[in-house]
Amino acid sequence: ELLGWEYDGPFDELPAIVAADAPAAHHVIAWDEVGEEEGTGIVHIAPGCGAEDFRLGQEFDLPAPAPLNEEGIFVEGFGWLTGRDVHEVAHEIFHDLEEKGRLYRFDPYTHRYPMCWRCGTPLVFRLVDEWFISMGPLYDKPREEVTPEEKAASLRYQIMDVVDQIQWIPEFGYEREMDWLRNMHDWMIxxxxxxxxxxxxxxxxxxxxxxxxxxxxxxxxxxxxxxxxxxxxxxxxxxxxxxxxxxxxxxxxxxxxxxxxNPWLDAGSVAYSTVRYRTDREYWEQWVPAEWISESFPGQFRNWFYSLITMSTVFEQIPPAKIVHGYATLWAEDGRPMHKSWGNAIWFDDAAEQMGVDTMRWMYLNQKLDQNMLFGYNKADETRRRFVIPLWNVYAFFVNYARIDGWAPEMSNGDGAMGDDPITHHPSPHLLDRWILARLKETIAAMTEGYESYIPLSVAQPAEAFLDDLSNWYIRRSRRRFWAARGENALADADKDAAYRTLYTVLVTFAKLLAPSLPFISEAMYQNLVVEVGRTSESASYLESIHHCRFPTAAPLTEEERVLVETMAAVRQAATLGHSVRASGNLKVRQPLARALIAADPRRREALARLLDLLADELNVKEVAFVEEEGELVNYQLLPVNRVLGPKFGKRFPLVRKALTRLVAAVAVARLHAGEKLRLTLEDGSEITLAPDEVLIQTEAREGYAVAGEGGLVVALDTTLTPELEQEGLAREVIRRVQDLRKQADYDLTDRIAVQYQAEGKLAEAIAAFRDAIAAEVLADALEAADAPAGDQVLEDTVDGHAVILAVRRS
Structure with a gap:
């Protein structure tokens, strides 16, 4: 009944209110934000003093008087309030209303109000003019129904397409970013x-x-x-x-x-402001997208992550990073945020001294990414007792007994199955030795996967499980082998040596696995186990630091495991495959190729289709296109999985092999990739079915292509080089060499240069054909042939067998 009623405002006489024609807007309207749970069910509207009020005012075209300056002082036009501090006039306003007969009742009322988190001062809202980047409209339809024209008019949907190309860890980060994009307003910069x-x-x-x-x-x-x-x-x-x-x-x-x-505007440009985007695009492409970025996620989905992705979308329509890694917040042990005023803050220097930095590192690795970490000295003690002390105890156990027995490893140059092992390991016949070495291989695989997947807990958990096996089972069950006296029994002596060799191998390899996470403890172990021992042997070969060693390798993963890992990021996988094709086909990275062809399942094809330009740049091809089937790129050969079908069919196994050869390979492969079984009729008249995991698919690239494929994704590069492509490849090699000369000459990035060259044949033709492109890339004002090139830096080299002399000088 109240809707539409008009009323007199309490301060309609103030000049600023009159000038804004606010009295004409005094009528009652409906608002979803008004509820029955709190207050009277009636609220006043102040479009110049609150975000929600301002948006409502825009909806109803209401005036928005803005009474405060940036110090919280009333501006001109507000009568007796002008020049007064907003925090000091509340009671005077009540008194003024009472004098004018407009105050019904005065009651103190506690309600939620924003406060400064640093000093506790009440905050006030004020209306100011700011600059925004338009995010465009949010359409009332499913995202997949948004047309290309609509997407072109809405930056938020373009950003969503880029968000799709990023691997989010944890996975819910993707939906949080998408939720922000669906609900955000224009970006205030x-x-x-x-x-x-x-x-x-x-x-x-x-x-x-x-x-x-x-x-x-x-x-x-x-x-x-x-x-x-x-x-x-x-x-x-x-x-x-x-x-x-x-x-x-x-x-x-x-x-x-x-x-x-806004600071996030600056921070969001890092992929384009720090790696020569405007001056050396080839160099920039080596760094962007970055492999990985990391930040605390509670606010970064709408701050740094968002600003990075937005800037990169505007510039290149590509992700700023392939992987976005987020984690929750660090809190004090009492479950509250750390604040100096609360007495629960811990300074880094104090923590490093009392906890140890490696202990702190292991605390972080053991934290679930989506949960706040409670940090404190008690938590550090728990971590130290659970992992650091047991690790050191195992190490000390070995060192103490080895010293007592005078045992030392036989140092060698060998690179054993475990990496840079400083001994030639002799396989032990003892069950415990074989078991702990098998567990070590499993741990290498698991920790390697954890490191490569950027999930710290996937590094810490297998390490802790292995240490538990090592200390609470292997050492405990092998103590008597280490305690046994030497010289009393040849078999016992051999067994004791095997135990020492095994534990030595385990400790050195485990230290290498831990080195990225516990750099100081692992280095201390390595220095004593390897460096000090090596210095006592004239024939020993060793590296001076554990951080110089290659990371340990384990037995190869099964095909199924490998495929699972590799299918985590389809777009990156396609780029990796393309590079591997170049490497295996001896195709230089700088040599442009005509095209890349991709065969993929519909879902992955859809994902890749949004990145064709990026893939073309990444693979240095003129075109990226899709083919309907993998069979257009490769020739198939279907073979039975011997270890499965041999025992299953016995004497009939050769008939199975022969029946597979009679199938139309491309059709059969399509069915297998779809998870369907194959029906075969054998020569004896019987019919059988084979599951996808019972058939081995071998592929061979068709003529004119170099092909690599994994996990249902196949990438092929057209290896045919036209004269034009060859010329462009030669030109790019020249560009790279000139850029190297610029660096050697210590030129500034913006320095203009003059280039002289001496070349013949195809190389001279290539330079002439791409003269403008070369000059533009290297910032050359002049690119001239010369009989004897001279300058600040001179290079004599060959490019694909063609001799060249290059010289650069400042213009």
Missing amino acids: SKKRYWGLALPIWVCEACEHFEVIGDGEELHTRAVAGWETFEGHTPHRPHVDAVKIACPQCGGQMTRIKDVG
């Missing part, structure tokens, strides 16, 4: 501060037209005043504020806005 990134936005003082300046060169070109004040300074206040430019609309003077950039 400005702040009312003095220090910070000076936004390159100039506004006309006459017509209010604004322009965004691209770089310093453009600013210099367009400057009409103030350049002499700015020249020689970084683009920060106050110097950059002195530069004025002419308005292209009205000819008036344009001045830089006083705002600085």
Whole structure:
């Protein structure tokens, strides 16, 4: 019944309220944010003093008087309030309302209100003009129904496509980022501060037209005043504020806005501001996308992760990183955030001294990524007791008994099955030795997978399980072997040596597995077990630090395990396959190829289709296209899995092998990839069915292609080189060598140069054909043939068998 009623406002007489025509807007409206659980069910609207109120005001076209300046002082136009601090006038406002007869009742009422988390001061909302990057509309339809035209008009959907290309750890990070993109408003990129990134936005003082300046060169070109004040300074206040430019609309003077950039705007540009994106694109492509980034996730899905992805979407429509790794927050042991004022904060220097840095590292590795970590000295003691002390005890056990027995390993140059083992390990006949070495191989595989998957707990858990086996089972069950007296029994002596060799191998290899996580403890173990022992032997060969050693390797994983690991990231897998094709086919990375062809299942094909340009750049091909079937790229041979079908069919096994050869291979492979069984009729008239895991599919690349495939994804490169492709490949090799000369000459990234060269035949033709491209890439003002090239740096080399002399100098 109240909807539509008009009313008189309590401060309609104030000049600012009159000027805003606010009294005309005094009527009752409905709002979903008003509820019955709290308050009276009626609220006043202050569009100039709150985000929700402001959005409601926009919906109903309400005026939005903004009463406060940045110090919380009432501005001009608010009568007796002008010049007063907002925190000091509450009771005077009540008194004013009472005097005007507009106060029904005054009751103190406690309600939720924002407070500064640092000092506890109440916060106030104020309306200010800021600069935003438009995220575009959110369509009321499923994302898959958004058309290309609609997507082009909405940055948020373009960002979603890039988010799809990233591997999120934990996996729920993907949905959190998508949820933010579905619900976020435009991105505010400005702040009312003095220090910070000076936004390159100039506004006309006459017509209010604004322009965004691209770089310093453009600013210099367009400057009409103030350049002499700015020249020689970084683009920060106050110097950059002195530069004025002419308005292209009205000819008036344009001045830089006083705002600085939101810090996340700057932080989000790291993939393009730090790795030569504008000056050396080939170098930049080596770094972007980054392999991995990591940050605490509670706020980063809407801060750093979001800003990185947004900037990269705008620039290149690619992810800034292949993997985004998030983790929860570090809290104190009492379950609260750490605050100095609460007395529960721990400073790093104190923790390092009292806990030990490796203990802290292991605490972090044992933490689930999606749970807050409770950090403190009690937790450190628990970690030390559970892992660090048992590890050291096993090490001390070996060292003490080896010293007593005078046992030392036979050092060698060998690179045994466990990596850079400093002994030639003789397999032991003892059951416990064989068991612990088998467990060590399993642990190598598990920890390697944990490291490579960027899941710390997947490193810590198998390590702790192995240490438990080692200390609580192997050592305990082998003590008597180490205790046995020497010289009394040859078999016992041999068994004791086998135990020492086994435990030595285990300790050295386990230390290498732990080195990335426990760098100091593992180094201490290695120095004593390897370096000190090696120094006593003239024939010993060893590395001076554990961190110089190769990481241990284990027995190969099964095909099923390998496929499972490799199928975690389809896009990256495709790029990796493409590079492996080049390596196996002896195709140089810089040699452009005509095309790459991909066979993939529909879901992966859909994912890859969004990255064809990226794949083309990554693989250095002119085109990436899909084929319907893997059989268009390879020839198949179907073979029975002998170890399975041999025992199953016995004497009829040769008939099975022969029946497989009569199938149409491509059709059979498609069925197997779909998980279907094959029906075969044998020559004896019987019918059988074979499951996918009972048939081995062998492939061979068709002529003219180099092919690699894994997990249902196949990548083929067209190896045919046209004269044009050969020329471009030669030109890129020249570019690389000129860039190396620039580095050797210690030129600045922006230095312009002159290049002289001497070349003949195809190389000379290639340089001539790609003269402009070469010059553009290396920032050359001149690229000239010369009989005797000379400059600051000179290189004599061959490019694919063609002799060349290159020289560079500053222009």
